Structure formats: structure tokens, C-alpha cells
Amino acid sequence: ETGVTQTPRHLVMGMTNKKSLKCEQHLGHNAMYWYKQSAKKPLELMFVYSLEERVENNSVPSRFSPECPNSSHLFLHLHTLQPEDSALYLCASSQEIDGHYGYTFGSGTRLTVV
Amino acid sequence: KQEVTQIPAALSVPEGENLVLNCSFTDSAIYNLQWFRQDPGKGLTSLLLIQSSQREQTSGRLNASLDKSSGRSTLYIAASQPGDSATYLCAPESANQAGTALIFGKGTTLSVSS
Numbered sequence: 001e002t003g004v005t006q007t008p009r010h011l012v013m014g015m016t017n018k019k020s021l022k023c024e025q026h027l028g029h030n031a032m033y034w035y036k037q038s039a040k041k042p043l044e045l046m047f048v049y050s051l052e053e054r055v056e057n058n059s060v061p062s063r064f065s066p067e068c069p070n071s072s073h074l075f076l077h078l079h080t081l082q083p084e085d086s087a088l089y090l091c092a093s094s095q096e097i098d099g100h101y102g103y104t105f106g107s108g109t110r111l112t113v114v
Numbered sequence: 115k116q117e118v119t120q121i122p123a124a125l126s127v128p129e130g131e132n133l134v135l136n137c138s139f140t141d142s143a144i145y146n147l148q149w150f151r152q153d154p155g156k157g158l159t160s161l162l163l164i165q166s167s168q169r170e171q172t173s174g175r176l177n178a179s180l181d182k183s184s185g186r187s188t189l190y191i192a193a194s195q196p197g198d199s200a201t202y203l204c205a206p207e208s209a210n211q212a213g214t215a216l217i218f219g220k221g222t223t224l225s226v227s228s
Contacts, residue, residue, distance in 0.1 A: 103216055
């Protein structure tokens with residue numbers, strides 16, 4: 001158990017479906033992140049929440065919608081996805097106090113869009 | 115924009131060898147640098163965290179060095195074992211359009227044979 005829990009572990013959804021990915025951290029961290037990992041590509045940063053405030057990332061399509069209701073929980077709402085959105089979605093958390101400290105990652109959600 | 119390059123992309127060695135994995139990054143204005151390992155289809159496991167003011171960190175058979183001014187980090191693995199087989203990822207923490215976050219290279223995929 002890494003301290004960051006992601007559910008579900010696997011998800012198959014149609015292009016017209018709406019689904020949500022959930023992330024929960026048990027480490028008392030104050031920042032949370034969504035990353036996307038596609039085959040043969042580096043991990044791509046999608047969203048950053050610091051002290052529960054979202055930092056905009058204009059390069060992410062609007063079919064991905066994050067939500068951070070509190071410092072321990074992070075969601076990624078998905079709607080009308082495309083097959084190229086199939087990937088491993090990873091959540092991470094970190095603690096920032098007068099400096100920057102290490103990140104802890106969850107095990108990821110393997111998403112397949114059909 | 116921070117870009118991270120890892121060399122080699124893949125490495126196959128017999129058990130017992132000492133290894134060197136290289137990482138370079140284009141923007142030296144980093145807060146810290148973290149090394150991870152990733153097993154196929156899994157999340158990321160943190161190996162070592164080097165703060166920007168530090169030169170190296172050690173954990174067991176692993177030693178990571180950081181030369182911030184030249185934009186380089188090296189991960190040394192001593193006496194490699196088959197269990198070390200995984201993809202190793204280097205990630206400096208930098209400011210970018212989505213806030214402060216880790217930026218990843220494509221990784222080095224290591225295979226250690228018995």
C-alpha cells in the first residue's frame with residue numbers, strides 16, 4: 001500500500017459513457033496531481049491541485065474534468081472520450097512546506113475506451 | 115519548457131553487473147529530482163529524492179547524483195539482480211504552465227538476467 005489509493009484499477013467505457021476515476025491519499029499531503037501514461041510516451045501532467053485550488057492546464061481537452069473536494073480526495077470525471085484516451089491514469093500527491101518534497105504515486109487506473 | 119532525456123532507452127545485463135543510468139534535463143531551475151521504478155502495468159515506486167542543494171543520495175545498492183548546473187543526474191545500481199528488472203524514470207520538479215510538478219523522461223527499461 002503506497003498511501004495513495006486509486007479506484008477502479010481497470011475501466012472499460014464506451015465513447016458515449018460518463019465515468020469517474022477516484023484517488024485518495026492517506027499521507028496528509030497538500031497537493032495532488034493527475035498524470036496520463038500512454039504507450040511509448042513519457043508521463044504527461046494533466047492537472048495540479050495545490051491547497052485544493054486547481055492550477056489551469058490549457059492543453060487538456062475539456063472531456064476531462066478534475067474535481068478536488070478536499071485535500072485527501074481527487075476525482076477525474078470523464079465524458080465522451082475517444083479511443084486515443086485509452087491509457088494508464090496515475091494520481092500522485094506531495095507535501096509543500098517552505099520547499100518541495102517527494103511525490104507518492106498510486107497504482108493507477110487502466111482505462112480502455114471502446 | 116522542461117524536457118527530460120534518459121539514456122540508454124533500454125539495457126540488458128547479466129546478474130551482478132554495476133549499472134549507470136543517465137538523465138539530462140534542459141531547465142536547471144529545479145526544486146528537486148526524483149528517481150522512480152515502474153514495473154509493467156503498475157504505478158511508480160519512489161527510489162531516491164535529491165533536493166536541489168544536494169549532490170547525491172544513497173539507498174542500499176542505489177546511488178543517485180545530481181549536477182544541477184549542467185542539467186544531469188545519474189543513477190548507479192550496484193550488483194544488479196533479476197528483481198531490479200523494471201523501467202527507471204527520472205523526474206525533476208519544475209515550474210510549468212500547470213503549476214509546479216514532476217516532468218518525466220521516457221525512462222530506461224532494464225532487464226537483468228540470472
